[in-house]
Amino acid sequence: MVGKDHPAAVSLPRLVIAAPASGHGKTTIATGLMAALTRAGHDVSCHKVGPDYIDPGYHALATGKPGRNLDPHMVGEHRLAPLLLHGAGVGGDRPADVAIVEGVMGLYDGQIGGNGFSSTAHVATVTQTPVVLVVDISHASRSIAAVVQGMVAFDPSVRIVGVIVNKAGSARHATEVVSALESTGVPVLGVLQRDDGIVAPSRHLGLVPADERDDAAHALDRLADQIAERIDLDHLLALARTAPDLDAAPWDPSAEVHPPSERRPLVAMAGGRAFTFRYAETEELLRAAGCDVVTFDPLSDERLPEGTAGLYLGGGFPEVHAAGLAANAPLRTALREAVQSGMPTVAECAGLLYLCRSVDGIPMVGAVDADAVMSPRLTLSYRSVVVPTDQLMGVAGTRVTGHEFHRTKLVDAVDQGTASWLLDGEGHGIGSETLHASYLHTHWAGHPRIAQRFADAVHAYEPGNTERSDRERDEATSLLVDASVAGAPSRSSQSSSLANGLAFHGDAELGEGLVDFAVNIHDDARPTWLVDALHASVDDVGAYPDAREAEHAIARRHGRATDEVLATAGAAEAFSLIARARPWKRPVVVHPQFTEPDAALLAAGHTPHHVLCDPANGFALDPTLVPSDADLVMIGNPTNPTSVLHPAQTVRMLLRPDRVVVVDEAFMDSVPGERHSLAGQPVPGLLVVRSLTKLWSIPGVRAGYVIGGQQLLAELRAQQSPWSVSAQAIAAMTATTSDQALAEAATRVTRIAQHRAVLTDGLTELGVRFTAPAAPFVLAELGRGAHEQLRAAGYALRRADTFPGLDDAWVRIAVRRPDTTRKLLAALRVEL
Template sequence: MVALPRLVVAAPASGHGKTTVATGLMAALARAGHTVSGHKVGPDYIDPGYHALATGRPGRNLDPHLVGEDLLVPLLLHGAAGADLAVIEGVMGLYDGQIGGDGFASTAHVASLTRTPVVLVVDISSASRTIAATIHGLRTWARPPVDVVGVVLNKAGSARHADEVVRSIGDMLPVLGVLQRDDGIEAPSRHLGLVPAAERGDAAAALDRLAAQVAEKVDLEAVVRLARSAPDLDATPWDPGVVQWQSVVEPHPGQRPATGLPGQGARIAVAGGRAFTFRYAETTELLEAAGAEVVEFDPLTDTRLPEGTTGLYLGGGFPEMHAADLGANERLRRDIRTSIARGLPTVAECAGLLYLCESVQGPDGPAVPMVGAIDATAAMAPRLTLSYRTATAPADDLLSRKGEQVTGHEFHRTHLTRASTGHPAWHLPDAAGVATPSLHASYLHTHWAGHPHLAARFVAAAAAYAGPGLRHHGDREASAGLVDVAVNVFDGPRPRWLDRALVESLDEADRYPDAREAEAAVARRHGREPDDVLATAGAAEAFTLIARMRDWQRPVVVHPQFTEPEVALRTAGHVPDQVVLRHEDGFRLDPAQVPDSADLVVIGNPTNPTGVRHPAATVKALAREGRLVVVDEAFLDDDVESLAGQREAGVVVLRSLTKLWSIPGVRAGYLLAEPDVVVALRAQQTPWSVSAPAIAALIATSTEEAVAEGRARARELDRRRARLQAGLDELGVETVPSTAPYVLARTGAGSREALRHAGFAVRRADTFPGLTAEWVRISARSDAVTDELLSALRSVHPVLRKPVGIRHSGATVTPL
């Protein structure tokens, strides 16, 4: 048995002042030295915010519809742990519950289940002796039975008026106090009820005034005596740490059951601040109990998700009231959009759903851009939606499995003006929302204490999420004992003249390197001026210099492609957009897909890993005033469609010697641009970053002899790639027509692992944004190696899972 002094604060109907009196009691008792636990009957989020401000402890909800009758007392005891008194604010009228439910989920229902005495709050402003009849009816019409032990009279017009009411009540019920009309202690309201405490700068001061008035006019000692009269409770406090996680997280087919907590390694970002004030305290407790680290961020002020985020929770609130400020935070919107497109496990309830839409219309203004991760828009509705729901999942998704039911509630005055693509999150009268394997966004609010499998699946997905491995490189695939068809380095011997130049460069090791001769040689090789050239320590350094060059306002990276430019931008503090090219379009770029506001665009040509070559005219069409276009020509060895040989306004061309000349360890590359751009980039470069061997390689590979041999190597790579592609076609393996020394092949999920078992290392493709584990990239090798690979693939391919189509959002600019 557990002793817990407690009271329910109830009323004949809404509008009598339950929140004012209940919150005032909590604050006054706390200031009198009591440790008070605040609770709210029903699904309301706003009142618990005031309770938390009054008590210094989380405000909590008690709702049998959301969590079931059996959990009410355990949740009450959990929330009140360490407190010496609990105050439970009721909802609506004492006996008003779910429509058609005969008082289910009413204040009386909760008071009966928790065996808690009831104190009535009655507005007496429009009556006098009739108040006694009202109280008498509430005490005697006990369905279910409740113990009404006292009353607080509210909004008395005068002392004479109050005395009349008190005399009429007589000894029927103790009158604990009388409050006069005082608008100074009423919380302001708007379209969804009270303004949350977190949004009121004056909330603390108003609460001080309220606590003082309640302490003066309510007999707090009598309140405490009545609370202590509550019977002991025979129950064990709810504990998120003892939820049987493994029983609610089922492994995927073919996987072993997980061990330990499902959320170990998860870092879940939870939206907070003034725009996102609605979530149950137990939500984060469940996430943490499952092993996840919970980090709060404010979408109004933070410009990117917390570092290392593997899951995102966007609860309820009022994004429509803060639409302008949310929309102005463009960097965070881009970061969230991009992360969700990458598959970041994301749960969004109501306000979170609106925030993920393309735009939201506030009560009195035009539509404002939001995240854009969901293909829908939102606007104010003509009336409020407020209802309990029992919802069924229409299909498997991040949180649910087809046919599962949950209880929840809707509370919003917005609607989606264009339905999003994908299947709805729930079967409901208003099925607004969307659910996928990595996203669950809906108007429905659920209490995860009543449905712990939802929390468990979310944290398990967050723990498993790694996202595209932007720092993953093909050389990680190749290990001892495997035939390497993963790394894009020409596997023939280097020319003797190049080896000789590299060896002789060591004679220069006793002095600091000077790259001017190399830059002049590169300029001659491309018919450019030396001022157009900057030698770099490979393309990687060039991307770093570009990322640091300016405070880019809207950088865009065209994917799928080499991920180093995005890594460089993020490391420099930028949040790039991704334009993800689609398989259905042949991974080809339409310049109109790039937002007009982009001030930096990075594109590969031909693209790694697709091998698709973009026409020079398409790339040049990206250039415009105030924008820098960076073209990575690392695999453009035949110079067809190259922009290296001409100065183009606003265009930077990157080249690397790594692949064609088989010298990845030397880190030799260069960029070609207008002189002012070269000057700006050189100012970001660390002195002497380009080594003597790299300088020697740049000079040696820029001669006419080297250019001729480079073209011969390019022709040989074309022949090898054609043989590889023909062999894959013969096997019935889908490929992307390539003009690079590799082929992107759709060999099916599990093929990379099967090929490793057969002795071959291919490049995984799921670390490239826009691709999945069904794809691998295979480098062109000698005929003998290619034939061995095709033979191995022939032996494993029939047993692999049949490839399925890639899902796309349909949006041109994919949020990452």
């Protein structure tokens, strides 16, 4: 089934972005269009023709939605329209405004020998979607018109409605091509110059996935700006609305599978930088089949999620991350034991490699008696295989379609008696009643019986020691909730005087003999080049400081004009300048968050109004709660102390005429790729505040800056005292914007994420509630009195009851090195 009911024809504005051949730039432009439309306020669903999983990762980054694949070979021609509608949310609460579908290869290129089957044109015809051609003109001019005319005439059932000219060498060159295209009758929607696009780094299997690129979000922001400037988005949307209604029902996973029991067993899915691929519908089918799904990272998680009853190891690049995977010996052991215990396990391609004894001599899990090596030959092909015997993926004789895409091979021959698939009579992979491991990628939406069979096995599996683990977790939670403050040491008089005020900060928690989990300063050593720059700044103290060099460096780092940057003596000065800049009538601070904005507003004679985010929905921002007459709105992103990262699109919804929105991005440089940052986007009425204190471990150097429009910054400069930014701060700002600094920052961000996972995994194991963290700290609900109990045990955590919207049941825990964090987790379990 593709849906429970078959409703009347439904409307979905949509376009396919295609090209005459690979290499014309359709991925760059399709992704840029998705990002530009999303940033313009449209709800965009993203789709990809073919089985590829790297491009959808960039699509997801651009739209904030899962990338979806449309492939007739993988799912069947009859499911294309239903899956398109499902991915666009048709029939749900918030259907997409427009669907953008990126094509594959050339417009008419499909399965070899298949007469165009599974081509972009095939999918466009089945889904009745208009096509926009991206054409690389770098090696031709008027001949481009002949190419386009030929593409239009080749198959009249394919409706080509527009052209985007890419890689123009000059304005004159572009004019020549556009003039020639007039004869085709196909409108030109925009022209991009040869150096306008972004190019993702490549390696042995093509583009590097977005999840592995710390710069992906910044590059995408630049691309979105270029697309919005050079392509007529209004005309493009008008063409999308010409798509005819679809006479199909949205695909519904609950119509394809059913829960075999009332239990909700847990399926652990591999994720992180080494395992970046699985089709979104796989998880949706498993949830519809009564399973809960949790992602774990084989690079950083040392154990499987508590209560795991099934494993799904999808695609990715374990050969690239082999050293990191090998270093995580505790998880390799846990996985080997899980597979050997009979835990239902599906391992596709990367998952197969990970379960092998080794990859290119580097040790892996060892659950499969085979070794893998890199091969000079790329395997890239659609497959149609048969299940040889009754096993986890199906009953004997079941035919399954899929694809292979790898440049490794198994050294050991496959035992024909335990093969997972038969291809032309030859066995491939390893299969049993509980294990499936092969190179073949399958799309379970096209074969829902696989999802049902796997879910049945997961429901039937009994994880070892589950009852005991649950009991221990409950006892630990009870200890935390019931923790008594009796006998806890009193604070210093200074801390007591600040306890209930906005001036209370994490450093007030520190005391002799206490392990510091309270102050949000990265615990790595400062890099040598930064120390050298700070030392050298001493030579400049004989002259009044001039911050223009630092402002120029910051502007270059964010792609802004120099007069759109104001250097400040840390974020605290920035908030003070903003508070004094205007006679604000209704300033609003979104809480829980850093209290310095409140303190600055009060000091300037204003009364701040509070909008409280709800812990029940993870402290997510609801822009509708902000009063319409608010002329100043201040919010953190990611927010201190909740560690919540608000989507950039949601933050932009706060913008109004005659309103200034201030986004405190003090911890944004600790977010991979700084996704959802607004620092690089000139937006009227928006100010972004940054601080260098946290990531670079320099709290004694008050270094920060504000980014915004020229007029707003002029108002702040009028409030700033002369020479308020010290020579040391200027040196720090200049040094930390260099290419060397950005590379070091990416390394630190990765390390923070790994160390944070140790903390969150431990809290999960203990049954402690915490918010989904994006910053180098975690807000956890330990229970009333737990803060003082931990203090008595020698650990300083940041109390949270001085943040509006929180009480003393919450604490903020700074991310520290794993060995230090494990000691805290042990104290949570034992001392309390």
